C-alpha cells in the first residue's frame with residue numbers, strides 16, 4: 080500500500096517540494112537509530128551521539144561562516160521548529176520579561192518582518208507564541224521575488240511611530256515558491272543599525288553555502304543572528320533533519336532553560352539539549368547527516384549541489400527551446416514556468432498537471448506567483464539526470480499537443 084498509495088518523492092522525476100532522495104548512509108543511520116534508540120536529552124545518557132551531532136553541526140556552521148567556538152547549534156524536527164526556536168530566542172533576547180510574565184507582562188507590542196514570499200510556518204509560530212498572526216508584517220517583494228529593502232525601512236518607521244516594537248527581521252534563502260534569495264548583506268546591516276534580530280530561513284537553500292558558485296549570492300549570511308537549515312530538504316537525507324544555529328548561545332539557553340530534580344550531573348562544557356532547545360527527548364538526528372557526508376565527503380557533496388543546479392539550467396533551456404516561458408529568476412534549481420496557452424486561458428495549469436500525474440511520467444507542482452498560477456519544478460534529487468528533464472518536458476509537450484488536437488476536432 081505504501082508503494083501504491085504514495086507520491087514517490089524519492090524518484091528522480093519527482094521535481095516537487097524539497098524532498099531529496101536519501102542516500103544509503105541515511106537509511107543505515109535510520110536503522111541503527113531504531114536499534115540503539117539513544118536518548119540525546121542529556122549528554123550523559125548518549126555522549127557519543129551528542130558529540131557526533133556537535134561535531135557535524137560545527138562543520139556545517141563553519142561552511143556558513145560562523146565562529147564555531149561561539150555558537151548555539153542543534154538538530155530539530157525540521158525547518159518549522161528551527162524557525163520557532165529563532166522567534167522564541169529573539170523574543171527572549173529583545174524582551175527579557177517575556178520568559179517569566181509572557182506577552183501580557185510587556186508594555187510593548189512586538190512585531191516582526193518577513194517578505195510576502197517568506198514561509199507560512201511563521202504564521203503558525205506567531206499564533207502559537209502568543210504574538211498573534213497580526214504581529215507578522217509581510218514586506219512586499221521586487222519583481223524577482225526578493226524582499227524590498229525600502230519597503231521594509233518604511234514599514235518599520237511607520238510601525239515604530241505607531242508605538243509598535245519591531246524585534247526581528249527574517250530573510251529567506253530560497254523561497255518556497257520561487258527560489259528567491261533575499262538581500263542578506265543589506266538586511267544584516269539594516270538589522271545591526273536598528274537593533275533588530277536577523278534570522279535567516281535557509282531551510283531549503285542552506286545547502287547553497289557548500290559551493291562557492293552559489294555562496295557568492297549569500298554574502299552577509301554569516302552575520303545572521305540565527306539560521307535555519309534543513310538537511311532533509313537538499314542534502315540527501317530522510318525527513319526530520321532540521322538544524323538551528325545562532326551566534327547568541329546565551330539567548331538560546333535563556334529561552335529554554337529548565338531545572339529538574341532527577342537530572343544527572345556531569346561535567347562538560349555545554350548545557351544538555353533538554354535545557355537549551357525546544358525538545359526534551361531527542362532523537363539522534365545527526366547520525367544520518369554525518370554518515371551521508373562521510374559516505375561521499377564534502378567535496379563530492381559540493382559537486383552534487385552543483386550538479387542539481389546544472390540540471391535546473393538544463394530544464395530552463397529545454398523549456399525555452401519548446402516555447403515555454405520561465406517566470407522566476409533564481410540561482411537555485413527551482414524553475415517556475417508557463418505557456419502561451421495557459422496565459423491565454425485556453426488550458427489551465429491544473430488540467431495539465433492532472434494529465435501529467437495520470438501519466439505517472441513525472442511530478443511537478445503549481446504555484447501562485449505574482450497573481451498567476453504557474454508550473455513549478457525543483458531539483459533536490461542527486462539522481463535526476465538530463466534525460467529525466469527531457470522526459471518531463473517531452474511529457475508536458477505531448478499533453479499540450481493532445482489537448483490542442485482534441486480542441487481542433
Ligand SMILES: Cc1ncc(COP(=O)(O)O)c(C=O)c1O
Pocket residue numbers: 097156157158159160162198200251253254255280281282283309321
Ligand atoms: C523556506 C522554508 N522554511 C521552512 C519550511 C518548513 O520546514 P519543515 O517542513 O521541515 O518544518 C519550509 C518547508 O518547505 C520552507 O520551504
